[in-house]
Amino acid sequence: MTGTHSPRASGASRASRPSARELIEAIVDPGSWHGWDEPVEITTDDPEYRADLERARERTGLDESVITGEGRIEGRRVALVACEFRFLAGSIGVAAGERLVRAVERATAERLPLLAAPASGGTRMQEGTVAFLQMVKVAAAITDHKAAGLPYLVHLRHPTTGGVLASWGSLGHVTAAEPGALIGFMGPRVHEALYGEEFPPGVQNAENLMNHGLIDAVLPLSRLSGVAARVLRVLCAGDAVSGPATAAGAAAEETSVFGLTPVHPARTAAYGEHPDQVVDFYLPPPGAAGAARPAPLVLLFHGGAWRAPYDRRHVSPFAAFLAGRGLAVASVEYRRGGAEPARAGRWPETFDDIAAAVDTVPGLAREPGFPGVDPDRVVLTGHSAGGHAVLWAAARHRLPSGTPWHLPSPSPLRGVVALAPIADLATARALDVCSGAVGELLGDGADECGGGSGGGGSGGGDELTVRLGLADPAALLPTAVPTTLVQGGTDIDVPPAVADAFVAAAARAGQDVRLVRTDGGHFPPIDPTTPAAHTVAEEIARLAGACPAT
Numbered sequence: 001m002t003g004t005h006s007p008r009a010s011g012a013s014r015a016s017r018p019s020a021r022e023l024i025e026a027i028v029d030p031g032s033w034h035g036w037d038e039p040v041e042i043t044t045d046d047p048e049y050r051a052d053l054e055r056a057r058e059r060t061g062l063d064e065s066v067i068t069g070e071g072r073i074e075g076r077r078v079a080l081v082a083c084e085f086r087f088l089a090g091s092i093g094v095a096a097g098e099r100l101v102r103a104v105e106r107a108t109a110e111r112l113p114l115l116a117a118p119a120s121g122g123t124r125m126q127e128g129t130v131a132f133l134q135m136v137k138v139a140a141a142i143t144d145h146k147a148a149g150l151p152y153l154v155h156l157r158h159p160t161t162g163g164v165l166a167s168w169g170s171l172g173h174v175t176a177a178e179p180g181a182l183i184g185f186m187g188p189r190v191h192e193a194l195y196g197e198e199f200p201p202g203v204q205n206a207e208n209l210m211n212h213g214l215i216d217a218v219l220p221l222s223r224l225s226g227v228a229a230r231v232l233r234v235l236c237a238g239d240a241v242s243g244p245a246t247a248a249g250a251a252a253e254e255t256s257v258f259g260l261t262p263v264h265p266a267r268t269a270a271y272g273e274h275p276d277q278v279v280d281f282y283l284p285p286p287g288a289a290g291a292a293r294p295a296p297l298v299l300l301f302h303g304g305a306w307r308a309p310y311d312r313r314h315v316s317p318f319a320a321f322l323a324g325r326g327l328a329v330a331s332v333e334y335r336r337g338g339a340e341p342a343r344a345g346r347w348p349e350t351f352d353d354i355a356a357a358v359d360t361v362p363g364l365a366r367e368p369g370f371p372g373v374d375p376d377r378v379v380l381t382g383h384s385a386g387g388h389a390v391l392w393a394a395a396r397h398r399l400p401s402g403t404p405w406h407l408p409s410p411s412p413l414r415g416v417v418a419l420a421p422i423a424d425l426a427t428a429r430a431l432d433v434c435s436g437a438v439g440e441l442l443g444d445g446a447d448e449c450g451g452g453s454g455g456g457g458s459g460g461g462d463e464l465t466v467r468l469g470l471a472d473p474a475a476l477l478p479t480a481v482p483t484t485l486v487q488g489g490t491d492i493d494v495p496p497a498v499a500d501a502f503v504a505a506a507a508r509a510g511q512d513v514r515l516v517r518t519d520g521g522h523f524p525p526i527d528p529t530t531p532a533a534h535t536v537a538e539e540i541a542r543l544a545g546a547c548p549a550t
Contacts, residue, residue, distance in 0.1 A: 017158060018221060019060075020067045020082040023117055027080070027225045028071030029516055031538050035069040036103055040095045049126045056087045065120070066096045068103035070112065074229040075489055075517025075535075076236070079107035082117040083157070083164075090120030092164060093127040097134025100168070104141035113151040113232055114142070118169045121187070122162020135167035142171050151235040153228060156206070156215065161187045174231050176217040176224070177206035183215070229515070250492050253523040260528070262313045263320040265331070267369060271360040277353055279361050280312060280331040282323035284372065294374035295328040296414065296544035297365055299358060303384025303420075303526075305434035306345030306441050308337035315383065321528035325537045327544070328373040330365065332357045334389070344434070345385075345441035347467065348404075351392070355405045358393045379544045380416045381536070383526045384494055385437070387421020387485075388473065391502070394483065395476035403470060415482035415543030419525040419536060420494050423485060423502035425472035433494055442467045474502045478511035484539050486516045486525050488532070493522035 018026070024033055040063050042053050057063055065087040070079050081103050083090035092100070107114045123131040146152050154172030156165070158181035166185055177183060184204035191199045202208055206218045219227055265280035284295050300319055304310020312331045319329040334353035337343040362375035380390035394416045399406040422428045422438065429438040436444075442464050469475050483506070487499040499515060506513040516535060518524060524532035 017085065017119075019086065020062075020084040020117070020119075023082055023157075023221065024067065024069075024071065024080060026221050027115070027228065028073060028078075029075065029535070030542055031535070032072035033069060034071070035067065036106065037064075037068055037099060040064055040099070044126075046126065052088060052126070060084055060087045062087055064096045064099060065090050065092065066099055068099055070107075072517075073225055073232065074515050075487075075519065076229070076232055077110075077112055078115055078228075078232070079103060079110075079112040080115045080117070083119045085119040085157070085159075088124065090118070090164075091122060091124035091131075092120060092134055092138075093124035093131045094134060096124075097131070097138060100134075100138045101141045104138065104145055108141070108145045108148050108150060111148070111150060113153070113236065114145055115153045115155070115228060116168060116172070117155045117157055118160045118164050119157035120160060120162070120164040120169075122164050132163055135163040139167040139171065142168050146171070146173070151232060153231060155219070155224060156181055156183050158182055159187070161185065173235060174217075175215045176219045176227070177209065177215050179206060179218050179220055181206040183209055226512075226515075229517075249490070250521045250523075253521050253527070256529065257523045257527050258314055260314075260317040263316040265316070265319075269364050271332075271357050271364065272353070274335060274349075274353075276333050276335045277356065278333045279357065279364070280316070280319070280333075281365070281370070282316075282319045282329040282331065283370070284323050284326050284328060294372050294377075295326055296377035296379060296541075297362060297373055297375050298322055298327050298329045298540055298544075299361055299378060299380050299390070300329055300331045301334070301354070301357075301380070301382030301386030301389040302331070303382070303386045304336070305422075305437040306336045306350060306385045307342060307437070309342075310336070315386075315526055317528055318526040318533065321533060322537055322540070325541070327537070327540060328365070328370075330361045332361065343440050344437035347441065347443045350441065351405060351471065354389045354393050355396065358411060376412070377414050377544050378412070379414050379540050381419065381540055382421065383419040384522065385422055385434075387418035387423060388425070390416050391418050391421060391423055391473035391483070392471065392476070394481040395473055395479045398476040398479065399470060405470075410480050413481050414545065415484065415540075417484045417486065417536060417540050417543065419486045420488055420491055420499075420522050421485060421502075422494055422498060424474040424498050424505065425468060426474065427501040428494070428498050429468075431495060431497065433498065439464075442471060474505040477506050477509035480511075482543055483511070484514040484516060484543070486518060486532070486536055486539065488521040488524060489517045489519065491521040 042050055044050050062084055065084055068081045152172050154175045156177040158178050160169050160183050182204050188199040209215045210218050266283045267281045270278050302312045302315040312333045319331045322329045335346050335349040362378055365373045365375040382390040396405050397407045397410045425438050485499045487496050503513050503515050518532035518535055524530040525536050527533055
């Protein structure tokens with residue numbers, strides 16, 4: 001029944017309780033939410049109940065007590081159902097129950113994991129037995145969903161009581177709860193009315209239930225998305241996020257990117273004396289979104305495993321795409337393979353150039369000829385080896401003070417968005433990513449590794465260990481710079497395990513790194529024809545505080 005909760009029994013205050021929409025926005029990837037709900041009409045003949053419904057609609061902006069739909073969590077499609085407690089205490093009547101059943105059945109038909117976030121006093125007393133029977137239908141639909149081998153995760157919010165807890169609130173493969181949430185079939189006020197005494201304090205709160213094994217975890221909203229993503233990776237083990245996982249599929253993605261016509265920049269400038277120390281600028285067109293405000297500056301580093309045949313031209317369509325979305329882009333060239341074109345990188349010149357570009361290019365954007373560019377709002381983004389570059393550049397203040405690339409404090413960056421990055425060099429080296437590229441970058445087996453600002457030597461074992469410590473972004477955490485990794489779920493060039501290792505290292509160091517998984521493999525994040533590229537643009541704009549054009 002509605003009204004069985006009691007705020008005095010819980011530490012979760014009404015003021016701090018997020019709405020259903022706020023909950024969903026905090027869980028799913030930005031811009032990925034799509035509602036499934038069709039409008040429902042008020043059909044009751046009871047004037048008092050009709051008035052209650054109309055007031056609830058006016059107060060919440062919703063037509064019923066539940067919201068259903070789909071979004072993505074780190075790139076994975078998921079279905080979500082959530083109660084809005086402000087709508088008649090989240091109670092479930094016929095309309096809300098039928099909406100839940102339709103959502104569960106759709107999730108089953110489309111083979112989507114299902115996340116439920118109830119916050120409810122139970123079934124809606126104004127509708128009597130027919131409302132209670134909706135719980136049977138919802139529970140049956142969820143049982144079918146689980147029988148189809150699909151995950152069902154539950155996050156119990158304050159308060160969850162009555163028939164909602166007794167049915168779909170208690171069926172999760174994994175069940176977590178909001179800190180301090182009141183959870184129980186019979187609320188304290190009902191118990192007191194029946195038995196003439198108060199319910200023992202603390203029994204029905206989330207922490208006590210976890211301590212007694214009735215729920216699996218107590219999680220604040222800030223951790224919910226990340227934990228859900230990790231649980232789904234376990235429960236969906238062996239299932240690709242989506243997209244081709246074969247060599248043929250990866251080759252098609254690569255062909256799509258390299259088959260795009262290069263786009264000429266608005267201007268090219270030098271940030272150093274070497275021919276490779278140049279940068280191409282792509283500027284937003286007049287009238288682009290946010291044109292009234294100077295555009296943030298995106299420093300873009302291309303990939304190609306640090307090998308000379310791959311230069312900035314293949315990311316020029318992506319740079320132009322970002323510019324069309326209202327972002328000023330500086331596409332950076334840097335020194336890669338040396339005398340042997342197939343060799344990966346140069347030590348220390350590759351790192352010299354990354355550092356010089358990050359330090360110098362924003363100043364170039366202050367010169368005449370760059371109207372409408374805000375060089376004080378800088379986001380670094382890079383793909384593959386370029387993803388390594390931007391993660392490393394954001395960590396230079398973590399280098400030992402005696403090293404030439406060291407900065408005394410973090411670079412004044414709005415954030416880093418690394419795309420399919422070679423983020424953890426030790427892991428990438430162990431996996432032989434890009435055919436030994438990491439070892440070559442560090443000088444393994446090179447005859448000419450000496451000189452330059454990064455230290456000389458021939459790349460022997462001890463020297464390689466030192467260089468790995470200086471070059472591996474995963475060894476330089478935490479950075480205090482907001483960081484997002486965008487990783488294709490079926491990437492066979494830089495496997496997801498590399499990004500996972502970096503995120504795990506960041507967590508151990510106390511830094512919260514956002515990991516967004518996208519459809520497909522290695523190249524869609526820089527292919528303007530794919531949804532993944534739009535996800536990247538949105539993430540860059542979010543960190544920069546901009547609003548990209550659609």
